[in-house]
Amino acid sequence: MSSTRISRRRVMQGSLMAAALAGGGTFFGPWKHNRVWAQGAAKPIKLGLTCDASGQYGASGQDDLLGMRMAIDEFNAKGGVLGRKVEWITTDTETNPATATRVAERFIAQEQCAFLIGAVHSGVANAITQVAAKYGTIYMNTNSSAPSEAGENCARIKFVWDGNGTNFSKAAVKNAVERIGRRWLLLTNDYVWGHTTSASTKALAEAAGAQIIDNLLVPQNTRDFTAYLLKVQQLKPDVVATAIGGDDIKALRQQITDLRLEDKTAWINNQQDWPDIWGAPESLFGVFGTTWYHKLKLPGVDDFVKRWQTAFPKSPIPVPGNVSYNGYMATRELLLAVERVGSTNNAKVIQALEGHKMPAAQRMQHFDAYIDPVTHQVQQTIYLARRNAKPSDPTDLYDILSQTQPVNALDDAAPGKCKLVAMDKVPTYEM
Numbered sequence: 128m129s130s131t132r133i134s135r136r137r138v139m140q141g142s143l144m145a146a147a148l149a150g151g152g153t154f155f156g157p158w159k160h161n162r163v164w165a166q167g168a169a170k171p172i173k174l175g176l177t178c179d180a181s182g183q184y185g186a187s188g189q190d191d192l193l194g195m196r197m198a199i200d201e202f203n204a205k206g207g208v209l210g211r212k213v214e215w216i217t218t219d220t221e222t223n224p225a226t227a228t229r230v231a232e233r234f235i236a237q238e239q240c241a242f243l244i245g246a247v248h249s250g251v252a253n254a255i256t257q258v259a260a261k262y263g264t265i266y267m268n269t270n271s272s273a274p275s276e277a278g279e280n281c282a283r284i285k286f287v288w289d290g291n292g293t294n295f296s297k298a299a300v301k302n303a304v305e306r307i308g309r310r311w312l313l314l315t316n317d318y319v320w321g322h323t324t325s326a327s328t329k330a331l332a333e334a335a336g337a338q339i340i341d342n343l344l345v346p347q348n349t350r351d352f353t354a355y356l357l358k359v360q361q362l363k364p365d366v367v368a369t370a371i372g373g374d375d376i377k378a379l380r381q382q383i384t385d386l387r388l389e390d391k392t393a394w395i396n397n398q399q400d401w402p403d404i405w406g407a408p409e410s411l412f413g414v415f416g417t418t419w420y421h422k423l424k425l426p427g428v429d430d431f432v433k434r435w436q437t438a439f440p441k442s443p444i445p446v447p448g449n450v451s452y453n454g455y456m457a458t459r460e461l462l463l464a465v466e467r468v469g470s471t472n473n474a475k476v477i478q479a480l481e482g483h484k485m486p487a488a489q490r491m492q493h494f495d496a497y498i499d500p501v502t503h504q505v506q507q508t509i510y511l512a513r514r515n516a517k518p519s520d521p522t523d524l525y526d527i528l529s530q531t532q533p534v535n536a537l538d539d540a541a542p543g544k545c546k547l548v549a550m551d552k553v554p555t556y557e558m
Contacts, residue, residue: 171214172207172471172558174199174458175234177245177255182222183347183373184247186402187450191269192217194447194454195244197438198462208462209469216240222247222373224254231258241471241558242267244458247373247400247450249273249320253280260284263554265473267457270450272398273320274327277504278544283553284473286480287504288457289449292324292370293538295397295416296331298509298531300368303414304335307393308365313342314355314379316371321345324370324397327538332368340364345371350378356386366393376403380410389413399512401448408524411514418507419452419492420525427491446522456490472557474550493530502545506533 176195179188199213207213216238220227227246234240235258243259244267246252252271259266260282268276272289281287304311311332315325321344329339340362343355359367371379376396383389394413404411421432435447435455447455460483461476468475481500487508490496496507512525 170558171212172209172242172465173238173240174213174215175231175238175240175243176215176217177220177227177230177234177243177251178217179222179247179251180219182248183375184222184251185219185374187247187270187373187400188220188222188245190402190444190448190450191245191247191454193435193439193442194451194456195269195458197435197451198455198458200438201434201459202462208465209471213462217245220246220251220255222251224248224250227251227254228258231255235259235262235264239558240264241556242461244461245269245454246271248318249276249323250318252276253319256280256282256285261554263473263556265461265476267461269453269457270400271320272324274323274538274541275319275544277499277502277538278323278541281502281504281541281545281547283477283503283547283550285503286457286498287502288453289505290398290416290418290507290509290536291504291538291541292320292397293327293331293540294509294536296324296328296368297536297538298416298511298529299395299414300328300331300337301335303366303393303395304332304337309337310363310365311337311339312359312362312364312367313339314367314369314371315342315344316375317344317346320372321370325368327540328368328370328397337366345375345379347375349375352379352382355379356382356388359388359392364392366395368395368397370397372398372400373403377407377410380412381407384410384412400450402444402450404524405444405448408514411524414511414513414528417449417510417512417525419449420510420512420527421446421448422519422523422525423491423493423527425491425493426488431491452491460485470557472555474553474555477550477553494532496533499542501547502538502541503547504538504541506537508533509536 178192247270249271272291274291274293277287315321389412396415399415464479483498485496492508494508509531511528515526
């Protein structure tokens with residue numbers, strides 16, 4: 128820490144900080160000391176954007192990044208935040224928890240990032256959470272949707288922006304059991320998101336009267352699904368519920384289409400990320416969940432799409448999808464929270480985000496949303512969709528079937544699993 132960075136110390140956390148300044152401070156929390164860096168108009172607010180650029184979620188990670196950049200650019204265009212420019216850095220987290228750990232550590236300890244934003248893979252998100260919690264650094268998990276992210280892996284410093292596997296299952300499962308059939312087969316990516324999502328689907332399906340006839344575990348980075356699809360053909364389930372993500376679901380969908388299996392049984396894909404379907408719309412089938420679509424007939428949507436296209440005219444995907452939307456919303460709400468409290472003090476920003484309500488018109492969704500103060504997950508509108516048989520243009524891939532209110536898609540188990548540490552246990556900082 129250079130002397131120029133300590134130009135304005137503040138007493139934080141009362142007597143504990145005073146003890147530290149006296150030279151003998153034993154601080155609460157796992158971190159060695161609290162951080163109070165120089166602020167003021169001359170010092171930018173620095174964000175660490177933890178986005179995959181390679182691996183299973185490389186495409187989604189880069190789409191996530193565009194949403195974050197758009198929000199940052201919009202704040203800077205109006206003069207920054209608290210009169211300070213917002214800067215950002217990013218590094219490929221490689222869809223790899225070990226890499227994400229190193230990136231998060233460097234962003235906080237060396238690059239002095241005030242906040243971290245990003246992640247699609249839930250193992251990556253959990254790895255970032257562990258590092259962020261050590262320093263008390265606020266972390267916006269934009270697109271990781273394992274129920275465990277707002278359950279057993281929740282954290283006081285983390286806020287979860289995507290709908291999770293349970294939210295999507297609650298919107299789809301009961302109706303599918305009643306209208307399609309009771310013999311269900313699960314296809315599960317063999318990592319935390321797949322396991323927790325399929326567990327939720329299984330519980331909800333069985334509660335509705337279904338029988339789970341098998342749960343086939345699929346290793347990450349699988350490209351040949353022949354054995355799994357042969358099993359589907361042998362068992363002839365009424366419904367196949369998949370929890371397969373990223374490049375894996377692209378390969379699975381293409382092989383199902385090639386074998387013409389899409390009409391042999393009913394398919395429910397828990398969540399469909401926009402970057403995973405763009406470029407292969409012919410393989411889009413079944414029913415799937417999402418949190419946003421660029422053709423929702425809601426105020427603000429068209430304007431948002433135009434701003435995004437103006438900002439990124441050379442994007443390989445011509446319109447924003449749910450992943451970019453989540454990146455934008457998480458970044459925007461974080462910076463708005465800093466403005467509301469007039470400070471980057473992490474304790475104040477956390478308190479400003481807990482329970483924060485977001486009107487539907489601002490979210491460009493059908494229903495108002497809020498950040499659950501118990502789990503730190505955004506409770507929001509959940510959409511179910513299928514392939515659009517009558518597209519108005521090449522980007523019009525979805526036919527939105529329903530919109531579920533947050534209260535009806537709640538992950539009821541999360542509050543019992545999430546144990547947030549007390550605020551006085553969180554290392555504090557102001558940068």
